[in-house]
Amino acid sequence: MFANYMLPTWIAASFLALAAGAIGYFTVIRRSVFAAHALPLSAFPGGAAAVLTGIDPMIGLLGFAFLGVVFVQQSSRLGPKDLAIGLLLSSFLALGALLLSLTGAYAPAVYALLFGEVLGIPHRELLPTAAVSLLVLAVTVLSFRPLLLQSAAADLATICGINRAGMEWLFLGLLAIVTATALPVVGTLLVFTLLVAPAAAAQRLSAHPARAFLISIALAELLVWSAIALSYWSNWPLGFFVGTLGAVLFVVLRGGGLLPSPSGIRARLSRRETSWHHGAGPNSGTRPDG
Amino acid sequence: MPSSSTPAPTEPLLQIENLGVRLGGRQVLEGLDLSLESGVLCGLIGENGAGKTTLLRSILGLQRIASGTIRLAGGSVGKARDLVGYVPQKIAFDPQLPLRTRDLVELGLSGRHFGLPWRRRRYQAATKAALAAVGAEHFADQRLGRLSGGQQQRAVIAHALVREPRLLLLDEPLANLDFRSTTSLVQLLGTLVREHGLTVLVTAHDMNPLLPVLDRLVYLVGGRAATGTVDEVVRPDVLSGLYGYPVTVLRHHGRFLVLPDAPDGPGEMRHAGTELPPPSPREEA
Amino acid sequence: MLQALAVDWSAFFADSAVQTALVIGVCAALINASLGVFTLLRGHAFAGHALGDISSAGGAASFLLGISALWGFLGMAWAAALAMAWLGLREARERDLATGIVLGAGLGLTALLLYLAMTTTSASGSTVTVLFGSLFALPPSLAPVVLLLTFGTLCVIVLGYRPLLLIAADADLARAQGIPVALLELVYLLLLGLAAAISAMTVGAILATALLLGPAGAALQLATRPVWAFLLAALLAVLAVVLGILLSWQSYYWFSGTSWPVSFFIVLLTLLEYLGAGLWTAFWGGSTWTTAAPPPSACAEDC
Numbered sequence: 037m038f039a040n041y042m043l044p045t046w047i048a049a050s051f052l053a054l055a056a057g058a059i060g061y062f063t064v065i066r067r068s069v070f071a072a073h074a075l076p077l078s079a080f081p082g083g084a085a086a087v088l089t090g091i092d093p094m095i096g097l098l099g100f101a102f103l104g105v106v107f108v109q110q111s112s113r114l115g116p117k118d119l120a121i122g123l124l125l126s127s128f129l130a131l132g133a134l135l136l137s138l139t140g141a142y143a144p145a146v147y148a149l150l151f152g153e154v155l156g157i158p159h160r161e162l163l164p165t166a167a168v169s170l171l172v173l174a175v176t177v178l179s180f181r182p183l184l185l186q187s188a189a190a191d192l193a194t195i196c197g198i199n200r201a202g203m204e205w206l207f208l209g210l211l212a213i214v215t216a217t218a219l220p221v222v223g224t225l226l227v228f229t230l231l232v233a234p235a236a237a238a239q240r241l242s243a244h245p246a247r248a249f250l251i252s253i254a255l256a257e258l259l260v261w262s263a264i265a266l267s268y269w270s271n272w273p274l275g276f277f278v279g280t281l282g283a284v285l286f287v288v289l290r291g292g293g294l295l296p297s298p299s300g301i302r303a304r305l306s307r308r309e310t311s312w313h314h315g316a317g318p319n320s321g322t323r324p325d326g
Numbered sequence: 327m328p329s330s331s332t333p334a335p336t337e338p339l340l341q342i343e344n345l346g347v348r349l350g351g352r353q354v355l356e357g358l359d360l361s362l363e364s365g366v367l368c369g370l371i372g373e374n375g376a377g378k379t380t381l382l383r384s385i386l387g388l389q390r391i392a393s394g395t396i397r398l399a400g401g402s403v404g405k406a407r408d409l410v411g412y413v414p415q416k417i418a419f420d421p422q423l424p425l426r427t428r429d430l431v432e433l434g435l436s437g438r439h440f441g442l443p444w445r446r447r448r449y450q451a452a453t454k455a456a457l458a459a460v461g462a463e464h465f466a467d468q469r470l471g472r473l474s475g476g477q478q479q480r481a482v483i484a485h486a487l488v489r490e491p492r493l494l495l496l497d498e499p500l501a502n503l504d505f506r507s508t509t510s511l512v513q514l515l516g517t518l519v520r521e522h523g524l525t526v527l528v529t530a531h532d533m534n535p536l537l538p539v540l541d542r543l544v545y546l547v548g549g550r551a552a553t554g555t556v557d558e559v560v561r562p563d564v565l566s567g568l569y570g571y572p573v574t575v576l577r578h579h580g581r582f583l584v585l586p587d588a589p590d591g592p593g594e595m596r597h598a599g600t601e602l603p604p605p606s607p608r609e610e611a
Numbered sequence: 612m613l614q615a616l617a618v619d620w621s622a623f624f625a626d627s628a629v630q631t632a633l634v635i636g637v638c639a640a641l642i643n644a645s646l647g648v649f650t651l652l653r654g655h656a657f658a659g660h661a662l663g664d665i666s667s668a669g670g671a672a673s674f675l676l677g678i679s680a681l682w683g684f685l686g687m688a689w690a691a692a693l694a695m696a697w698l699g700l701r702e703a704r705e706r707d708l709a710t711g712i713v714l715g716a717g718l719g720l721t722a723l724l725l726y727l728a729m730t731t732t733s734a735s736g737s738t739v740t741v742l743f744g745s746l747f748a749l750p751p752s753l754a755p756v757v758l759l760l761t762f763g764t765l766c767v768i769v770l771g772y773r774p775l776l777l778i779a780a781d782a783d784l785a786r787a788q789g790i791p792v793a794l795l796e797l798v799y800l801l802l803l804g805l806a807a808a809i810s811a812m813t814v815g816a817i818l819a820t821a822l823l824l825g826p827a828g829a830a831l832q833l834a835t836r837p838v839w840a841f842l843l844a845a846l847l848a849v850l851a852v853v854l855g856i857l858l859s860w861q862s863y864y865w866f867s868g869t870s871w872p873v874s875f876f877i878v879l880l881t882l883l884e885y886l887g888a889g890l891w892t893a894f895w896g897g898s899t900w901t902t903a904a905p906p907p908s909a910c911a912e913d914c
Contacts, residue, residue: 118656126821130878151722185437229715248424279719
């Protein structure tokens with residue numbers, strides 16, 4: 037499992053998880069789940085173009101990821117944000133499909149681009165991957181407080197003099213970089229689970245911002261390592277393990293909260309109504325079904 | 327706050343002259359004058375759409391004004407931003423948000439600063455003081471999203487106070503609060519003014535809960551305002567002039583009810599159901 | 612050169628692959644356009660997208676098991692729809708996160724099934740077929756089934772039009788009128804699953820979103836009444852599909868013997884329709900009744 041040819045994968049994946057866990061933390065706080073799903077898909081034609089023209093995949097992926105950032109950032113001008121993002125991501129995917137059909141790329145190449153590949157990082161990409169991941173982590177840590185305030189309460193951040201659009205660009209830019217770097221390993225369709233699942237679970241585990249941030253990174257490492265190990269042993273695709281283990285992680289650490297009983301939903305809804313109309317009790321800090 | 331920005335005793339903290347604001351071709355505020363000294367609690371009373379939020383946003387420098395001037399501590403609005411704390415109207419945090427009350431308050435001070443948290447100790451001391459000022463110590467370590475509406479409001483007030491502003495703006499803080507939370511919030515506002523010397527400008531559609539602590543009143547109708555103490559403003563002649571048609575002011579156990587005059591003369595009510603707020607001449611969404 | 616521009620209509624319509632593609636494509640357009648309007652009115656764009664994506668696991672399974680692709684897609688889409696109904700689509704705040712996690716698990720399953728299909732069967736093109744569609748390669752025997760399903764769906768929509776619209780606008784209002792909201796929610800989700808499945812065969816599982824949201828989004832910008840929104844959406848969707856098929860068929864002559872994928876043209880056309888509708892409303896004013904997105908927070912433009 038730790039054979040020579042596997043070493044780059046282990047090292048690269050560890051660095052990637054650092055960056056993914058860090059930016060995923062803010063993705064979940066901002067509830068930018070759909071955007072985090074759309075960005076990898078918008079990077080997809082970049083990967084396809086790299087197959088077609090033979091350029092460095094990293095350049096193609098980054099270029100299209102940033103194009104996706106521009107569209108996502110401006111998408112609210114095109115109408116309801118969800119609708120605009122949905123249409124843009126299908127358009128990018130369709131463009132990728134066209135490029136792949138033009139190359140006549142054989143099936144395993146298409147598959148690797150979509151669902152990832154354990155050996156997706158060649159030796160020469162190791163240093164850039166590590167550097168980019170560390171850079172993203174450093175920027176995230178240095179802008180931690182403004183980004184946190186802006187993500188948690190955009191209105192209050194504006195009053196504090198934090199530039200809203202600037203923060204959005206910063207967040208989406210970092211997200212695009214992480215996406216493009218992680219895509220060759222985890223795959224277009226599953227990068228986003230790596231971003232969201234550990235961070236969502238971490239949110240449930242701690243209300244302390246710095247602690248939740250570190251837990252998110254730790255869980256991302258755990259997810260990636262176990263996915264690589266299982267993929268190595270079973271010879272099954274990496275994407276399968278990232279997707280399913282991500283869901284398992286989320287469900288288990290939420291204490292089964294993903295599957296509430298119907299009565300639980302009803303109780304929660306009715307409690308929300310009461311608190312809306314009359315204000316909740318003086319110390320409603322604990323929720324029985326939390 | 328730097329002591330150099332402290333105005334001379336005669337100079338008001340907030341001075342608004344002839345303020346006019348247009349939104350989408352509609353005159354939202356017109357010819358508004360207001361002058362507030364330090365240590366005053368002023369109520370901004372009006373119905374939905376009377377221009378209350380627009381006035382607050384103008385003071386924050388978030389709203390382009392069409393005419394008039396707003397001066398804060400003798401300076402322009404943009405320069406004096408740190409003098410103003412703001413508590414927005416709709417406060418609802420996600421139940422899963424990984425943020426405690428303490429963290430939100432600390433972000434009020436540190437939220438602007440990029441880089442590593444060098445000044446953590448100073449932040450924490452200020453946070454502790456702000457939490458104490460609003461009586462939020464007992465839920466300081468709880469998740470924001472799991473607090474009651476009144477508690478979330480206190481958290482945001484502490485978030486605004488931690489920067490030590492001199493003017494605190496609150497947008498409809500009493501909406502959606504139960505009786506008990508309303509009373510304790512009004513008491514808190516009174517304490518902030520009397521003991522901490524803050525100037526507070528609070529909007530409400532109902533003036534009655536605020537009456538025990540109110541020093542000054544701005545009554546907004548359709549963008550125009552009457553300003554003064556409660557006794558100066560809440561009078562039939564003043565309000566009739568503001569509404570543009572005759573209104574009656576009923577007073578009962580120290581509370582007010584403003585009603586449009588019944589066609590057959592003041593004071594004579596035919597239906598029990600006339601306790602509606604007076605219809606605004608400019609109805610809007 | 613002339614040959615590249617002039618469409619050989621008789622050859623086009625005589626081609627049996629084109630005939631099947633037209634029938635199934637138009638069915639997909641009709642179902643998706645009408646359900647898309649409901650989806651957008653409810654603000655379920657992400658859920659609708661996820662349903663299409665997850666159905667890809669069923670498509671992959673159908674390759675592995677050797678059953679018809681329709682039943683594979685449909686089975687998985689319905690399973691996902693039931694899961695969503697169970698999770699409760701109402702809880703808007705948790706919805707996106709839960710949808711996203713389920714979506715990830717579904718796509719992970721797709722990865723495994725496609726891998727197994729690639730390695731254990733001879734169907735090496737399964738990845739492209741499942742994810743990006745294969746409208747020209749559908750068996751003609753599928754057409755009657757799809758026609759029947761479409762007819763049934765449209766009947767349900769016409770019969771339940773008012774209650775469904777009321778639920779989309781305000782579920783509490785509908786409940787107060789005694790409408791069986793829970794039942795109709797389930798019907799809506801099952802129909803959405805059906806739309807995703809048929810659309811997955813037409814343009815591909817991960818492109819199904821375009822057909823669901825594009826024409827409906829364009830129609831909602833233009834139409835001034837709900838009925839017109841449905842009719843306009845249907846018209847625009849059919850237009851996109853038929854034109855897409857024609858362009859793809861014709862592209863064989865443009866690019867020296869390699870035809871461009873039909874899904875690419877259909878997605879591109881739906882995007883153009885949506886953008887065109889946006890331009891139209893910008894210049895000539897648009898509808899007034901749709902539940903558009905909330906205006907961006909007032910702070911956005913100032914700071």
